[in-house]
Amino acid sequence: MSYRRTRMLEDKYLRDSARALVEADIEHLKSDFAHKGLAERAVDRMKEGATDLYEEAVDVAEDNKGALAALVAAIVVWFARNPIMELFGLNAEADDDCDELQGEAER
Numbered sequence: 559m560s561y562r563r564t565r566m567l568e569d570k571y572l573r574d575s576a577r578a579l580v581e582a583d584i585e586h587l588k589s590d591f592a593h594k595g596l597a598e599r600a601v602d603r604m605k606e607g608a609t610d611l612y613e614e615a616v617d618v619a620e621d622n623k624g625a626l627a628a629l630v631a632a633i634v635v636w637f638a639r640n641p642i643m644e645l646f647g648l649n650a651e652a653d654d655d656c657d658e659l660q661g662e663a664e665r
Contacts, residue, residue, distance in 0.1 A: 594602075619626050635642070643649065
């Protein structure tokens with residue numbers, strides 16, 4: 559046999575084995591899709607993404623504990639602003655009413 563004929567047969571065997579691998583991969587994908595639907599895959603992917611996001615948030619929070627504490631304190635103060643203002647003798651609702659009356663008077 560000549561070199562070209564030997565080379566051609568080797569290439570044919572390689573092509574056939576590669577084709578068999580591709581067909582096996584296709585069959586594997588088909589069976590995988592039959593086992594798990596598209597919606598279920600989307601839900602799994604979203605769960606994985608949420609888990610990754612949570613882990614990233616925990617890492618950032620551990621690295622920036624001071625900033626996180628300041629943010630939580632600011633949120634607490636914001637929601638407690640009316641009782642705090644009343645404690646100092648200021649009434650936020652009365653101030654809002656005065657602002658509205660001044661706005662109407664200027665018109």
